[in-house]
Amino acid sequence: MDFLNYDFMQRALLAAVLVGITAPAVGIYLVQRRQALMGDGIGHVAMTGVGLGFLLSWSPVWMATLVSVLGAVLMELIRWYGRTRGDIALAMLFYGGMAGGVMFINLAPNGSNANLTSYLFGSLSTVSESDVTAIILLAAFVVLVTLGLRRQLFAVSQDEEFARVTGLPVRALNLLTAITAAVTVTVAMRVVGLLLVSALMVVPVAAAQQLTRSFAATFAIAVAIGITVTIGGTVTSYYQDVPPGATIVLLTIGAFIALTALATPLARRRARALAAAQPSGDPAECAIPASRDAAGKVGV
Amino acid sequence: MTEPVKPADPVEPVISLRGVRAELGSRPVLRGIDLTVDRGEVVALLGANGSGKSTAVRSIIGQVPVSAGEIELFGTPRARFRDWARLGYVPQRTTAAGGVPATVGEVVSSGRLSRTRFGVFRKADHAAVRRALELVGMADRVKDSVSALSGGQHQRVLIARALASEPELLIMDEPMAGVDLASQEVLAQTLREQVAAGSTVLLVLHELGPLEPLIDRAVVLRDGCVLHDGPPPKAVGQHALPGHDHVHPHAAHDAEPIRTGLLS
DSSP states (O other): GGGGHHHHEEEEEEEEHHHHHHHHHHHHHHHHHTOOTTTHHHHHHHHHHHHHHHHSSSOOHHHHHHHHHHHHHHHHHHHHOTTTHHHHHEEEEEHHHHHHHHHHHHHSSSHHHHHHHHHHHHHHTTTOOOHHHHHHHHHHHHHHHHHTTTTHHHHHHHHHHHHTTTTOOOHHHHHHHHHHHHHHHHHHHHHTTTTTTHHHHHHHHHHHTOOOSSSHHHHHHHHHHHHHHHHHEEEEHHHHOOOOHHHHHOOOOOOHHHHHHHHHHHHHHHHHHHHHOOTTTTTTHHHHHHHHHHHHHHHH | OOOOOOOSSSOOOOOEEEEEEETTTTEEEEEEEEEETTTEEEEEEETTTTHHHHHHHHHHHHHHSSSEEEEEETTTTGGGOOOOOOEEEEEOSOOOOOOSBBBHHHHHHHGGGGGSSSSBHHHHHHHHHHHHHHHHGGGGGGSSGGGSSSSSHHHHHHHHHHHHHSEEEEEESSTTTTOHHHHHHHHHHHHHHHTTTOEEEEEEEESSSGGGGSSSEEEEEEEEEEEEEEEEEOOOOGGSSOOOOOOOOOHHHHHHHHHHHHHH
């Protein structure tokens, strides 16, 4: 455990844990509303923020937060108004964001594509003291929203039309989800990088789903997976000198595969338990299609 | 949910549409519809596909912008109506599932949010969710994933979600679509109890089916206009034969425990 003696590793681990909590906590609502790739889009837009941060000598983390929140709000507005050409508008936003990032960082006096790489794929040794402060504040906001408003966000993400008829402020909640997702992207940016953020939002949720039947359990297990892989990936990257973002994402996909393999016998056991719980008169249900099948064969 | 609704001042209708017009894109879907539903009435909205019946219902709950005419809910202009807990809505869906697993209890609970402050559930809210599930005969499935349900059970969950706020008015868009016979009977029974307790119901239907005896009035739409407003149209074909009383014996074994003693 010698890595705990280094300040940079302490900061990196703290950031990693916060990413492990926040990314799946927001991601679950995105997956629920079938917008799993929204995090990816926000990540692209955030690049412009990083570039602007370098150009204006501002904190790239706060600048990326600002720009990605604006981008997320814009995406939500496109979803409301531009129904027909919505996907094209979103594509322009994503690639414009990426191009803007590359352009600004090359215009910046002290910027180079090397700086950008650490934001694209994550870099532990560069997590600074001020980055950690920003990450803690932003993560607190994300946790507050995703847990405090879980019933409202669940209702809106499950069935938007119904949520409107229950009088929920659906537009405000959608905007809040978009903003929270944008904030999460910038929280995760230093650890896993902008291009891989979306994986940590989506894959732990997909992995947890293999085992669960309820939303609450999916949430809890997804966050547990998130924390495990971010810590595991960070420590691995310290010892093996491999990039942390890629390590974390590969570990997450490994967790998904492992849980999928585990889920098959579990589902079988559940089906057996369910069959056992049914009243004894029920086997007739299976007999009917069988006899029908036989009758059909006779007919042919 | 069982206490009788006070026979409030007999004046204002629960739903009132006057000259309502709506377009989807540039195509007129509603061309001046008048519709009134009084307290305690059960009104069926009938019509062929594309006749505007779903659009009419969705304009009432504010999901379709209206280009002309007036809509009132409980005597309040729709734009100023905020008392959503009085209204239970069953959208036209074939599934209650989303992109993430959710239990029957979790989905039905979201129908109770309109009665809570900031989404905080109290004892009475949990009790109301349980009662709504009992009404549709799904109380024993509360912890099951909605993705494991049959089509009819999905519909029962969606109706329980609408009932969770203990509404005075139920608006249902094709609640019988894709529903097996056992669930159709359960749904008819649920509706019968709601009506007996004084609820007002507006439902979009493709055919009257097992709900026919419950329906006070039928409004038939064609091409966005009201074609008929009065007693339900007479059954035709096999359904009109003497002795046809909508008993479906082959669907009984599933529904029986719930119906016992309630059918009268």
